[in-house]
Amino acid sequence: MSNTELEIVVDDPTAPEENSPAVVSTGVVDVVVSLLLLALAAVLGWDNWRTGASWDSTGPQPGYFPFYLSVILGAASLYGLGAAFVSRREAAETFVTRAQLRRVMAVFVPTFLFCLATQYLGLYVASFLLIAGFMRLVGKIALWKSLLTAFVFTAAMFVTFDVAFDVIMPKGPLEAALGR
């Protein structure tokens, strides 16, 4: 097959370095998550106990099923907590390195801002800003390409959902000004 000689090569200029120091180990995250789940189980269990987790004349009360689930969740998290303390080997593994965390934050923060912007500016304006901003600032893609891609994608979404299928999305001042 001669046409398999073609190669596709894609580079990743902003790739995280291999030797970046660890921010936190898996063991620590394991313990923290177990504690959080335990707390959640306690809160939910208490709430269901208050709702009523026993039997009345018609059968189990509304809190019965979830109450015992909270107990199971709590027990499993306790076990997880114990297991995390016992297994030292796993605990030393890296959960995330500094370079990785930086990259994850480079997605998470814009996503968070996008949700915030959706609340106040409407989804379409927010998505234009997210795509253009992300491509330009994180992807280091040429400004005109970023703006064009963002505009085309947002417009396509608007036409698909708002015009063609009547799926109403959160809207903001721009849509109001345009009379949609």
Next chain:
Amino acid sequence: MEAFGLLLHGFAVLLTWKTLLLMMVGLVLGIFVGVLPGLGGPNGVAILLPLTFTMDPTSAIVMLSCIYWGALFGGAITSILFNIPGEAWSVATTFDGYPMAQQGRAAEALTAAFTSSFIGSLVAVLLITFLAPMISSFALKFGPPEFFAVYLLTFCSFVGLGREAKHKTVISMSLGLLLAGVGMDTVSGQLRMTFGSAELLRGINFLVAVIGLFGISEILLTMEERLALRGHAAGISLRVVLSVWKDLPKYWVTLLRSSVIGCWLGITPGGAIAASFMGYNLAKRFAKDQESFGKGRIEGVFAPETAAHASGTSALLPMLALGIPGSGTAAILLGGLMVWGLNPGPLLFVEHKDFVWGLIASMYLGNVVGLVLVLTTVPIFASILRVPFAAVAPMIVVSCAIGAYAIQNAMFDIWLMLGFGVVGYVFKKIGIPLAPSTLALVLGSRAEDAFRLSMIGSGGDMKVFWSNGLVGTITTLAIVLLFWPVIDRAFAGAARLVRPAKA
């Protein structure tokens, strides 16, 4: 033979230009998400689900299932050309697929992968066609205790047979069941776990959780890795396709074995990954020259792909017949069905015949159309990988947000989705499996209803779960599966005691 007539009717429903067009669109979108790094079956279906909200149920499910087939096909492309498995069950395909591509036999490997996926799915669909109506008519006799026992069996088999640490599976499952209970109690109308919040009154929507857990978390995870890749481009010529097909009969044992393994493991929950490895390992064990595996042997592509697709497809059997999804993706499809007001389970076969047989017919058609489509368009899809991730990532985020919002028109759901994204990211990194959670979320309220109805019926006597042969068998089986690791060890220990010399 009734099934056959209904199936033909299903084809008649489907063979309109509109449906065929939707099928193509679904397949293309599916291959697209399958090829993109970091996205795959469940994520793709979750993200694209909102696109279908405005369609009628039959078109919607046709498109969704085609997205699913497309994603399965797409995963094979990246495994073979770039050595990047799109899904966990494509890992076994890379063992021999990538070496083949390196030797310049990429076209052959791709043809083999697509063809065997097609065969695997076809066997599973045949199984569904004939077995699903039988199971569902049998299940029509089920009362609440039987249903609860079946749900219990599903949950227990996840815990007992899953590969992850047991307590982590239990955590994931109980969390999912609890989240499913938030909001108004369906039996008494009382509020639970809402803490006075008006937003939580609606409950936590399954699809919002899934979009966050799978879509958003996957973007975060993908960004962590190095996104550089290097691979082979390939075009497939008709000559190669025909030459691979001509050799197919030689491998019928491998294909058959993998199909059977796949179907079996697909019906029991959580089996596709195990199926692909088992298919590969068995093909290797029975081969005359085991050394050649891993160095680019076509059987090494046939075996895992057939098994993975057979199990991916047969996972839909319990979903259709009993309302119990056999995989994460099937759970998401099930969530989709509920959006359209269809209640999966045995009644579906009675009340919505058109829909069910349309879906089953679309499995046949989707696979045929998909096979032709992937064989002809591989070069285009391989070049999708050239699109920078920085452009794709924000678009996926936007699609996720649209999906999360569209379900209940609530801004709160977008925030919930973000929260689930973070939870999904952390869970995946510390090894808490997400599939049990997904399953629990979708089945939670029904399992609870079944439990409470059977309790009300029996006046609170737990013996109702052993009240007749059927329900007793299922319940006992569930408990055996739950403690399977312990029982297994006990048997092994006993065997050692009997024959101490051989150990």
